[in-house]
Amino acid sequence: MTSTLPIRTETGQRAQHMVICGDDGLAHRLAVELDGVCGEIVTVVLPSASDEHGARIAELHRDPDSPVELHVSARPDERTLKAAGIQRAAALALTYRDDQVNMTAALLARTINPSVRLVVRMFNRERGRHLERLLDRAAGLCDGPARDTSTTVLSDADTAVPELVAAAAVGHGHTLQVEGKVFRGVVRAAGAPSQATDLATLAVLSGAHQDDPASQDSAETPGDDGIQLLPDTRTAYHRQFTHGRLMLEEVTHQPAEPDNRARRLRPRGWLRARLAHLPWKVFLSHQLAAVYGALAAVVVGLSTATALFADEHPWWKNVYLPLLDIFTMGDPATDEPVPRRVLQLLAGFVGLAVLPMVVAATMNATDAFRTASASHPPDDDVNGHIVLVGLGMVGTRVLARLHATGHQIVAIERDIHARGATLARQLGVPLILEDATAPGVLELARVRQSRSLLVLTRDDGQNLDIVMAVRETNPQVRVVTRLYDDNFAATVQRTLRASYPDALTRSRSVSALAAPSFAAAMMGRHVLGVMPVERGSLLFTCVDVAGHAELEGRSVHEAFRENEWRVLAVGAAAGPLPDSSGGDSLTAPRPDRTDFDWRPAQPRVLRAGDRVVLATTRRGLDILMTGVPPRR
Known part of the structure; x- marks a missing residue:
């Protein structure tokens, strides 16, 4: 069953028709980006108009200045795509969380309108590359006027990484990357001198200073001329003393000195140093001591009983035979006296009860030893670094990008099998395999001496706990956290910035980070x-x-x-x-x-x-x- 809100007359200079099909916050964010920022005509297809995202799209539709349409359909089949206007659309974005749904809809859309520009959200990168080549080839074989019929496959992780890295490394500001160089839009307050890295004046802002150039709540003063995009040199020069200005800045970074842990270890004595830092004390845990203490008590008791009731052997056999019985390694004592046979049966039952505890305690200690051995906490002289919490899919790519640009990093990840943990060890990055919310872990990462904190775990609640703990420890540290819920992210950022006005806090949802790339x-x-x-x-x-x-x-x-x-x-x-x-x-x-x-x-x-x-x-x-x- 499908339904569509009434279509209004197109207004203004909007010329292109864009269609978005999705089932989560990315569809809403993309509609806002295309409508409010890019000025396009947008039709959004959602499974429901009653959920949070559908209600927001309906609110946009009711805005007389926003020709956004909402089309409700359970799936993007041929009927749905045609009802959304795919035949006349310039571009179609498929942002469902299911790769299979996106692939099927992309193939169908290319059949209905060979000239439509396709943007497809895919989590499987290899499958996405194959789909991109297939759809581009299909578009190239179709007759018709030359148009941009490109197929672009994007993933949330790929689109979020540059913004997260830029926010942690150089502060706020949207980034632009061309041929390996990174640029960002940075605000200079009124009267602030230009920097050597400034390339051009992009805009003169409406106020004397803005922390975020994307903000729409700047206070305009009476008689103010308002914002001016791409001003001429004369205007930019005269208004720089009374207005803030948005500059295009080239992001540069001096590579860290080669003094990290991996490089400081010399070949001579490396093995000795490595052995000295291994956490041998895990084998002295209370659990392991209790289990082996109980085993020793049982052996002493059985050895004493053997000596008293079946003393037909040298004294060392009184200990040796009970051990064999406990571990079920001895021969049946069929030819032995009755006390010896009884003690053998008793030792066997005791072994059944004790051995599982011994094995479990030993395995726990070994696993703890392996985990602790894989951890490489930072040295005591590390400072000015970036603390990265969470080495999942996004965290791994952020780690690789930060390391490639020469930043000093300390990573925290509680899962030893996380994909980023192996990469951190290969790169020689200090790694702490602990829960970041556990007491002492953030201090071990030297968060007091850090300049930025990136929190990228999959749990919004845990991310917020870490941010609040760090804010109390180091109120001035630059904090960037990824949150999945868009409203929650905006609320967290406003609250933290109000509580710590002198500190830089950036809280972004995945959909907010991905929307600009999909729109472009x-x-x-x-x-x-x-x-x-x-x-x-x-x-x-x-x-x-x-x-x-x-x-x-x-x-x-x-x-x-x-x-x-x-x-x-x-x-x-x-x-x-x-x-x-x-x-x-x-x-x-x-x-x-x-x-x-x-x-x-x-x-x-x-x-x-x-x-x-x-x-x-x-x-x-x-x-x-x-x-x-x-x-x-």
Whole structure:
């Protein structure tokens, strides 16, 4: 059974029709991103209109300024897709939590509309790559006008990692990654000097300072001119003393000195040092001592009884024979005296009772020894590091990214078999295999001396417990936590920032982190990312200069258009345009090496063989792509 809320007349300059099919918070977040930030017409297909996500979409639908439609259907079959308008849609996003449902719907959508741009959420990366190649090949075989019919497969983990890493390493700010370089939008307060890493002024904000450029609750003063996206140099210079400004900054990091635990150990004496640090004391636990003490008492008792009632052997046999009987290793005492046979039976029954306890205690001690041996707590002189809690799917990729960029890390994971625990040992990263909520574990990770804390476990309650404990221990540490519930994440962030106004706290849900990448992919492969700025937004694109009259034959200075677009980087147009299948938030995967110049000289003339990275408004992008300014 399907139903659709009444469709309203499209308004404004919205031109593209986007369809979203999903069953969780990502569908809602993506609809908000496409509607409020990107200005697209959106139809959302959900299994129910009565749940939390359906109610939010219905609320958007009732907003007269938001032409968002809600279509209710149990599954994305052919009838549902056609009712949602897939025939005329420019893009379709399939964000169900079931890979099989997404695959089936993607194949069906490609059959109904071969020119539709597909963005598919897949948890199995290998299967996603095969699906992407298959659907792109199917689109290429279809006749029709040349259009961007790309298929992009994304996963939550891939899209969340860059934002989490950027938040922990360099603070807040949306990130952009091109050819291995990372950039972010950073706010400079009114009067604050520019930094050497600043590349361009993206916007002049409406207030003197904003902690988060994506916030819409900035206080505008009477007579204020409001936000201005992509201002000219003169405006940016004069308003920098009275207004905050959003700068594009290149993220750089000096690699850590080679003084971590793995490098400090010299080949000579390595084995001796390793043995000295092994946790031998686990074999002296109270449990193990009690079990083996009981076993020793039983052996002494049986040896005494053997000596008293069956003393036909040397004294050492009085101990040796009971031990064989307990472990059921002796021969039947059929030819022995009656007391000896009785004692053998008694020893056998005692062995049945004691041996399981001995085995269990020994295995527990061995497992504890193995776990403790795998742990490598940080040295006492470690400071200024990043504490990473949780080495699951997302945590493992965050660990790899942080290590690749030279950051010093201390990892905490309670599961010795977690996929990230093996990687941490291979990389020589200090690893604590304990529950982060247990007393003393955070202190062992030297969280007081750290500069950032990343909490990425699968339990929202546990994440909040860790954050609150760390806030009491180190109120100034930068905290970034991943929460699954979007409303809960927003509430936690507001509360912690109100309680600790001088500390940086970022709480993000997976859907909030993933939505910008899905939105960028739906808008086409030429869009590298979308950056919300107060009530507006900026888009980052990578295009070839050839064929664009607004760019070709003009200098970098002449190609700039105030409030429309700005050239950020210039490179050679070699290889295909970058696409967004790599999954990085606000990124595209690394294209064929173009060697962009991110500080191009203003007199440099753009030629047909050049490729440029642009920051544009939505209106500016429409002009560049079509050559015709959209109607206001």
